[in-house]
Amino acid sequence: xxxxxxxxxxxxxxxxxxxxxxxxxxxxxxxxxxxxxxxxxxxxxxxxxxxxxxxxxxxxxxxxxxxxxxxxxxxxxxxxxxxxxxxxxxxxxxxxxxxxxxxxxxxxxxxxxxxxxxxxxxxxxxxxxxxxxxxxxxxxxxxxxxxxxxxxxxxxxxxxxxxxxxxxxxxxxxxxxxxxxxxxxxxxxxxxxxxxxxxxxxxxxxxxxxxxxxxxxxxxxxxx
Amino acid sequence: xxxxxxxxxxxxxxxxxxxxxxxxxxxxxxxxxxxxxxxxxxxxxxxxxxxxxxxxxxxxxxxxxxxxxxxxxxxxxxxxxxxxxxxxxxxxxxxxxxxxxxxxxxxxxxxxxxxxxxxxxxxxxxxxxxxxxxxxxxxxxxxxxxxxxxxxxxxxxxxxxxxxxxxxxxxxxxxxxxxxxxxxxxxxxxxxxxxxxxxxxxxxxxxxxxxxxxxxxxxxxxxx
DNA sequence: GTCTATAGGGGGATAGAC
DNA sequence: GTCTATCCCCCTATAGAC
Numbered sequence: 001x002x003x004x005x006x007x008x009x010x011x012x013x014x015x016x017x018x019x020x021x022x023x024x025x026x027x028x029x030x031x032x033x034x035x036x037x038x039x040x041x042x043x044x045x046x047x048x049x050x051x052x053x054x055x056x057x058x059x060x061x062x063x064x065x066x067x068x069x070x071x072x073x074x075x076x077x078x079x080x081x082x083x084x085x086x087x088x089x090x091x092x093x094x095x096x097x098x099x100x101x102x103x104x105x106x107x108x109x110x111x112x113x114x115x116x117x118x119x120x121x122x123x124x125x126x127x128x129x130x131x132x133x134x135x136x137x138x139x140x141x142x143x144x145x146x147x148x149x150x151x152x153x154x155x156x157x158x159x160x161x162x163x164x165x166x167x168x169x170x171x172x173x174x175x176x177x178x179x180x181x182x183x184x185x186x187x188x189x190x191x192x193x194x195x196x197x198x199x200x201x202x203x204x205x206x207x208x209x210x211x212x213x214x215x216x217x218x219x220x221x222x223x224x
Numbered sequence: 225x226x227x228x229x230x231x232x233x234x235x236x237x238x239x240x241x242x243x244x245x246x247x248x249x250x251x252x253x254x255x256x257x258x259x260x261x262x263x264x265x266x267x268x269x270x271x272x273x274x275x276x277x278x279x280x281x282x283x284x285x286x287x288x289x290x291x292x293x294x295x296x297x298x299x300x301x302x303x304x305x306x307x308x309x310x311x312x313x314x315x316x317x318x319x320x321x322x323x324x325x326x327x328x329x330x331x332x333x334x335x336x337x338x339x340x341x342x343x344x345x346x347x348x349x350x351x352x353x354x355x356x357x358x359x360x361x362x363x364x365x366x367x368x369x370x371x372x373x374x375x376x377x378x379x380x381x382x383x384x385x386x387x388x389x390x391x392x393x394x395x396x397x398x399x400x401x402x403x404x405x406x407x408x409x410x411x412x413x414x415x416x417x418x419x420x421x422x423x424x425x426x427x428x429x430x431x432x433x434x435x436x437x438x439x440x441x442x443x444x445x446x447x448x
Numbered sequence: 449g450t451c452t453a454t455a456g457g458g459g460g461a462t463a464g465a466c
Numbered sequence: 467g468t469c470t471a472t473c474c475c476c477c478t479a480t481a482g483a484c
Contacts, residue, residue, distance in 0.1 A: 029352035031255045045451055123350045126403040128253035137410050144411045164412040165426040169397040176396025179350040186361050187368045188388040201440055202389040209437030210430040269469055
């Protein structure tokens, strides 16, 4: 058995740990998922987490950072492609698609591939763990700024502050859809299914209408 | 010291425990809030939780059930008042107000009074603890049915399935607004504030437009 | 790099005095 | 009803052999 072969056999212990953590964090919550359960599911030893990530917190950070940067890069790549097209029809829908599709793909295989992380992301903004929340919010901030700039051009009738709120609501609807799939099954008495192919279309038309709504008449220049 | 006086002094140990639990669950998450911290904040003894609620799970259930029924009764009371008015102007906005205002009141004092519970409710649908999720979803189901029936009359152009999805997105935007207040402060670079008096107005106009949007052209009769 | 073994702490629950 | 004291479990982290 050569050194290379030996290494090859163990190259993805780290990845296995990340996969197991992602899955168990998604299912039980970050706090409730123990390192014992994670290392067991990864087929690794309890001490492996501390060796590779230093601590449970280190593992948590790694689980998020592995996916966050690619997610937001994909969003920005799609946004740039739309901008390059000039202001075509249905600009708002296309921008929303660029934002939501990477988390809520309409291709079933993609959806399953990212399901655990998507559920985790949906809860990340309300995560009690401050470090996680801060990390996600920071990564999210850059993307938000870019999307807001494009939406502001497409929706010149919406004052800046109101657009910020509308984008906040947009993020909320997406988060909820991504992390509370089960709920639609229940509250529709089985008439809707979380993993329906039409979910993304329904979501985009709903959100686009909300973003395009006339601006509020009164407020806007109170002290807030 | 009479028996009555003695009782009077201790009548609200139970309530103190519920208040402390609500506050600490909201701040740290259910799993992360320990009975030791809760009883300490309540000025009660560690054993008090087991005496009054049987277990931590019992306490969790009590924290939710104390507020859930009044919340949904208030929503239904407001909904009934709207229906009694006949189909006046801005019906969708008024229905949404009946749904959202009890959790996201525009009166600052009310908001502070229910803030902890609202944050808890916002996370409840994605709560990893199955029992909590089930309990909240069940209580929520009856309210949902009533609101959906009224919305269906106000929005006859929206097919049933699409309306279910739109209500799901509505619940998501509300949940997020209620549990992730901090986020709007950050991603707006300080230009918006979570506890702004205008939040409810912004939310209602956004959601009403989404609910009123034209129905999707294509799907609707696929196998889903 | 990976393992075993264990330290060290905190958790929920309960028995029994008052 | 409320307290103290304690049981027993599971957790994370680490030391040290391999």
